[in-house]
Amino acid sequence: MEAVTTPKGTNEEILQRMIVQYQTELLRMCYLYLQDTSLAEDAVQETFLRAYRAIQDFRGESSEKTWLIRISINICRDMQRSAWLRHIDRRITPDMLPEASVAFEAKDEELIMSVMNLPVKLREAILLYYFQNMSVKEIAASLGISSPTVSNRLKRATKKLRIVLEGGHYYE
Amino acid sequence: MNEQKLREQFQHAVQTRLSGLEPNPCLAQRVMARSEKAKQKNTKRSFGLILAIVLTLALAGAVAAVIHWNVMEFVFGAEKPEATFLVKNIEAQTSDGQVTLTVNSILCDGEMLALDWTVCNAKPASPVFLQLERLHANGAVLQSDGNDGFDGQWLPGGSNEGTLQDGEIIRLPSEAEGDLLNFEMTVGVYHPRKPVYIMNRFNEQEAQKKTEEGYYILAEGDGFVLPDPETGGLMHCFGGINENELESYERTELVVSCKLNLSKARAACINLVTEPHYQMEGLTVKYTKAKLTPVAFYLTLEITGGDFEQYNTLVGNGQFILTDGEGTPFEHPSDYYEAGGYTEADGSTVWRSSHMILDISADELPKTMSLSLLGDDPAVKYVFPVKLPAE
Secondary structure, eight states, rough: OOOOOOSSSSSSHHHHHHHHHHHHHHHHHHHHHHOHHHHHHHHHHHHHHHHHHGGGGSSSSSOOHHHHHHHHHHHHHHHHHHHHHHHHHHOOOOOGGGOSSSSHHHHHHHHHHHTSSOHHHHHHHHHIIIIIIOOHHHHHHTTTTTTTHHHHHHHHHHHHHHHHTOOOOOOO | OOOOHHHHHHHHHHHTTTTTTTOOTHHHHHHHHHHHHHHHHTTTSSSHHHHHHHHHHHHHHHHHHOOOOOOOHHHSSSSSSSGGEEEEEEEEEEOOOEEEEEEEEEOOOOSSSEEEEEHHHHHTTTTTTEEEEEEEETTEEOBBBBSSSSSSSSEESSSSSSEEEEEEEEOGGGGOSSSSEEEEEEOOOOOOOOOEESSSSOOOHHHHHHHHOOOEEEEETTSEEEEOOOTSSSSEEEESOOOOGGEEEEEEEEEEEEEEOHHHHHHHHOOOOSSOOOTTEEEEEEEEEEEEEEEEEEEEEEEEEHHHHHHHHTTTTTTEEEEEESSEEEEEEEEEEEEEEEEEETSSSEEEEEEEESSGEEOOOOOEEEEEEEETTTTOEOOOEEEEEOO
């Protein structure tokens, strides 16, 4: 993760810089979590709103990026818990993914699909560990669970991903 | 595939396949506008209301601090009042003096059983390997859904914390059809007999040296350091406890058991109305389960009267999907599904498809639905209607 510093500038300047720096990455993470583009956009907007309101309280105890990731993961979790989302089976198929603007290989799509089709608890661990490069301890703090629980979920998720990536298959 | 390679591959996949997710150029303005709007609203609140909110939050904080991990949170991600009567808070605890297993609560609707548990190692400096070895209900072996819980895990693993908290969702077998359920969970705890040497990264030379000095090596908080039969050196491998290495550990066993009375759960279950059987290309189709409980909706369908080749020919070019009575895919597809061919005790063959949707009520289901076989060719559609009973 990044070095820990306290943000400099006016609140508006800090917000604009953070948006330029982190918006795309947070959008992709929220999309992978929520499996829906417009929900992901809402989550990112809410993330920056909460961050903007709390800039003066941010003491640089974690990196700015970790702080934003924590906020957005909490928002995604709240959205995921909403009755509407829990009632939707979001088994993702390739045609449901947004159109790519650069060339990609079939294995890239397969990996994205495999991650998105993981159960949410395993998916959030994978996103924070492999995409956001957070440590097990940081993930545990962000998700409010113990480090062994994070390790356990990572292990299970990785096992499932490896089955897909290394040629296994699920029935049906 | 190693961890670093998986990380690089995943990050590359996100950057390419999700490259179409574009940033919003007006986001900063929108955020500031929303913040300004909220500020204006806030200034209109009276002091009394603010005080009330502060007091309420303080109270809520106090309540939250005493509510621990519970099975509702684990299964639904929230409280579900209409299913509360199906929860039994058992607080069953067992310990071998170092490791304590606590099953906090159990949720059972007669079809599935969910439990939340905590395992705590009181001596984090002495890691133990935990293995979930048996789940039994009325003597029958149960299978976890595989998404939660653990099958083998060091505690502490890759950290210094000694607590592992998670849960299991288990479908009950036919042996558990009565009103009484005896449930038992057995966890094997493996204490290395030698002093444990912890390596953050596996290094064969260092592992070799420490092994010769009489240490048990735990590398990267996971797996086992064992002799490599090919090189004669040491290797870092994963999985469960190797049977040939059992003497390296002192094994203790943690067993938690409880008895549940399922009569209330059975009484709350709604049985759907099905035909005794349906026909499909000369084969017999029958629902063996069609139920709605306060926890979930369950449908299991069996095809009999043929052999595996016939079943595969039919099912191989399509899928069983939850649909309405016309064969239109249902807007809430399954949370859990399995399908496959089985040989029964009498030698006959059956093809079975089971589906479950968690947390759905009768109001959200169509009056007629079906587990339909929809072919890859849209002309192939077999619908087997079931109905909610008339009120």
